[in-house]
Amino acid sequence: MEKEIRKEEPRLMKGNEALAEAAIRANIDAYFGYPITPQSEVIEYLMLEVPKRKDKETVVLQAESEVASINMVYGAAGAGARVMTSSSSPGISLMQEGISYIASAQLPCLIVNVVRGGPGLGTIQPSQSDYFQATKGGGHGDYHLIVLAPSSVQELADFVFDAFKLAEKYRNPAMILADGALGQMMEKVVLPADNSFPKVAKPWATTGKTKDRERNIITSLFIQPEVMEKVNLELQEKYAAMQSEVRWEEFNTDDAEVLLVAFGLSARICQKVMDLGRAKGIKIGLLRPITLYPFPYKRIAELSEKVEFILDVEMNAGQMVEDVRLAVEGKIPVHFTGRMGGMILSPEEILHKIESIHESLTTANV
Amino acid sequence: MIRGSIKVDTKICKGCELCIIACPQDVLALSVNFNDKGYRYVELISSACTGCINCALVCPEAAITVYREPKPAKKTQAKV
Numbered sequence: 228m229e230k231e232i233r234k235e236e237p238r239l240m241k242g243n244e245a246l247a248e249a250a251i252r253a254n255i256d257a258y259f260g261y262p263i264t265p266q267s268e269v270i271e272y273l274m275l276e277v278p279k280r281k282d283k284e285t286v287v288l289q290a291e292s293e294v295a296s297i298n299m300v301y302g303a304a305g306a307g308a309r310v311m312t313s314s315s316s317p318g319i320s321l322m323q324e325g326i327s328y329i330a331s332a333q334l335p336c337l338i339v340n341v342v343r344g345g346p347g348l349g350t351i352q353p354s355q356s357d358y359f360q361a362t363k364g365g366g367h368g369d370y371h372l373i374v375l376a377p378s379s380v381q382e383l384a385d386f387v388f389d390a391f392k393l394a395e396k397y398r399n400p401a402m403i404l405a406d407g408a409l410g411q412m413m414e415k416v417v418l419p420a421d422n423s424f425p426k427v428a429k430p431w432a433t434t435g436k437t438k439d440r441e442r443n444i445i446t447s448l449f450i451q452p453e454v455m456e457k458v459n460l461e462l463q464e465k466y467a468a469m470q471s472e473v474r475w476e477e478f479n480t481d482d483a484e485v486l487l488v489a490f491g492l493s494a495r496i497c498q499k500v501m502d503l504g505r506a507k508g509i510k511i512g513l514l515r516p517i518t519l520y521p522f523p524y525k526r527i528a529e530l531s532e533k534v535e536f537i538l539d540v541e542m543n544a545g546q547m548v549e550d551v552r553l554a555v556e557g558k559i560p561v562h563f564t565g566r567m568g569g570m571i572l573s574p575e576e577i578l579h580k581i582e583s584i585h586e587s588l589t590t591a592n593v
Numbered sequence: 594m595i596r597g598s599i600k601v602d603t604k605i606c607k608g609c610e611l612c613i614i615a616c617p618q619d620v621l622a623l624s625v626n627f628n629d630k631g632y633r634y635v636e637l638i639s640s641a642c643t644g645c646i647n648c649a650l651v652c653p654e655a656a657i658t659v660y661r662e663p664k665p666a667k668k669t670q671a672k673v
Contacts, residue, residue, distance in 0.1 A: 264630040351631045411607050413653035 237417045242380045243268035243410045245418065246313070246339065246403075249384035251276060252421045253391055256308035257286040259296040261318060264351045265407035266341035269313045293318040297325030297338075304334035305445035307432025309391060313339035315407070316357055317348055319365075326400060327366030331447035331458065333465075335394035337387065338372070339403045341410040344569030352569025353407030355491055358546035361404045362520040369459055371466050373401040374519040376490040380414035388419055393472060395427050397465055404519060406542065408492050408571065474517040475526055479505070483512025485581055486530055488551050489540040490516050492571070497540055499574040504581060511581065519547070527554035536560045536584060540577055543567060560584075595661055597644020599637055602656040606634035612648035612657060621648060 240248070247269045250258065260270045273287040290296035296312050303310040314322065319340045329336060342357045344350035361374045373393045375386045386403050394401040436442040449455040476494075478501060480486065485504070487497045494515035504511040514530060516523050531537065536559050539548040548563045555561050564580045566572050599621075606628060613621045618641045623633040635648075635657075644661035 264632070267630060411609070 235418055235420065237415045239413055240380060240384075240416050240418075241268055241410075242383045242405065242412050242414070243341065244272045245380050245384040245414075245416045246387060246405075246410075247272035248276070248418055249387040250311060250337075251280060251283060251285065252419055253387050253424050254283070254309065254422065254426065255285055255311055255391075257288070257299075257303045257310045258312065259288050259290050259299040259303070259310070260312050260314065261290055261293050261296050263293075263315045263318045265343055265353070265410045266313050266315050266339065268410070269339065269341075293321040294325065297322035297329075300336050300338075301325055301329050301332070301334065304329060304336040305332065305433050307429040307434055309335075309395075309426065311337035311339065311387075311391075313341065315341045315343045315351075316345050316354075317343075319357065319360065323360075323366035326372070327364075327368050327370060328447040329400045330366075330370035330372070330462070331368060332445050333398040333462070334400065334445065335391070335398050336400050337390050337394060337403065338400060339405065342404065342406045344407075344567065350569040351407060353409070353492060353571065354542050354567070354569055355404075355406055355493065356543040356546070356567065357404065358490075358519065358541070358543060361402050362522070362550075370462060371399075371469075371520050373397065373399055373469065373472070373521075374404050375401065376404045376517060376519050377409060378491050378494045378515065380409065380412055380416045383409060384416055384418055388424055391424070393469075395429075397469055398431075399465065399469070404491065406492050407569070470521045472518060473521040473523050473525075475523040476515045476517060477526075478513040478515075479510075480512035480514065480530060480533075482510055483530075483533070484510040484535050485512070485585070486534040486537045487511060487513045487540055487577075488516070488527065488537055488547070489513070490519060490547060493540045493542055496572055496574055497577065500540075500577045500581070503574055503578050507578075509581060509585065516547075522550050522554075524550070524554040527551055528556070531555045531558050534559065535588065536562060538562045538564060538577070538581055538584065540572065541565045542571065595643055595664070596640070597642045597659060597661045599642060599648060600658045600660065601635055602654075602658075603628045603634040605654045606632060606656045607654060608632040608634060609653065610635075611651045611653065615647040615651045617645060617647065618643060 277285050300312050344354040377383045390401040433443050489497045501511045545563045552561050620639040622638045624636045646659045649657040649659050
């Protein structure tokens with residue numbers, strides 16, 4: 228985000244509310260959603276705040292279900308609106324059919340997943356167990372979402388803008404993959420400036436036929452397999468182009484002997500692990516993928532040449548670790564540590580794991 | 594010892610447990626009951642609260658109100 232638009236005072240805000248406020252400031256045309264803990268504050272905040280902003284023409288609607296909200300998003304996005312929805316894990320599962328349709332019809336929209344522990348109805352505590360669902364498609368067919376993983380309330384607000392920019396650039400649905408703790412967390416945030424994100428032209432939108440062009444058709448149904456394959460090839464071409472948008476953040480990787488790889492809230496915990504470890508003389512570095520799709524395979528491969536081993540830290544049973552292993556290609560050991568079902572790892576737990584791996588490596592060498 | 598008590602706005606408590614860590618008297622715990630959002634809210638489990646307001650200060654949701662029993666009036670006043 229450019230510096231000149233950050234003129235505002237920092238505010239103390241809850242993650243969900245910062246996200247909702249950023250959405251208002253991004254001039255969204257519509258929000259369709261259905262409440263579910265831990266992201267209910269998004270719709271609550273929008274319902275309260277939008278009517279107060281006389282300059283905004285945002286529609287905020289509580290649909291009858293998650294299935295209805297994602298199909299409303301599909302319709303609005305087809306008509307060229309800047310539109311978003313938000314939910315938490317079980318709700319996002321309900322939306323998968325609609326998300327696949329939107330990806331096939333190549334429409335930009337934003338889906339926010341404030342992940343809670345699963346599987347099933349699960350728990351309302353934070354988790355990162357929707358990594359596969361978010362990055363590998365989730366619904367049916369060969370498609371991908373652009374996935375951004377914030378690790379602070381500040382990023383939750385900023386990524387609303389970033390996600391819409393990417394979605395509109397590539398005509399592809401984007402997802403913000405947060406978690407229950409980020410959504411509920413109170414933190415300092417400097418909100419992006421209002422009206423700083425102009426609308427883009429969408430000549431493909433179904434806004435009524437004009438004399439100078441053919442009619443626009445938005446569909447995800449292509450009966451002839453030849454046509455369907457052509458659409459698929461187009462999608463794959465788009466995903467290949469998207470790889471240039473990959474983003475990540477690195478800490479102390481110059482002299483690192485141990486590399487931690489973690490996204491979102493886990494990366495925040497790993498920063499503490501890094502400090503604790505360095506105080507003890509263990510050279511720990513951290514790589515935090517910011518975009519989960521596209522994933523920073525190349526950078527992890529480069530770093531795997533320099534470090535002894537990688538420890539992947541996630542609040543799940545080990546999902547991103549598969550992508551890390553793909554990047555490393557077996558050159559060095561990739562270990563995993565994580566907790567599930569809404570439990571959060573403690574820095575001491577992770578450090579202990581690093582020390583025990585270190586120990587087993589040194590005894591193996593003797 | 595000054596005696597105190599707290600009132601928790603159970604609707605906005607999110608069960609983050611920061612107050613439980615901050616309480617020097619260890620008189621706070623998560624309830625067995627849930628609020629509308631599904632969070633187990635915090636409650637006072639003993640009468641040993643001193644009204645030190647640590648819990649209210651750390652609460653990110655400002656969900657805790659602390660009450661203190663007024664100090665007993667000084668006896669010297671009665672002599673006049």
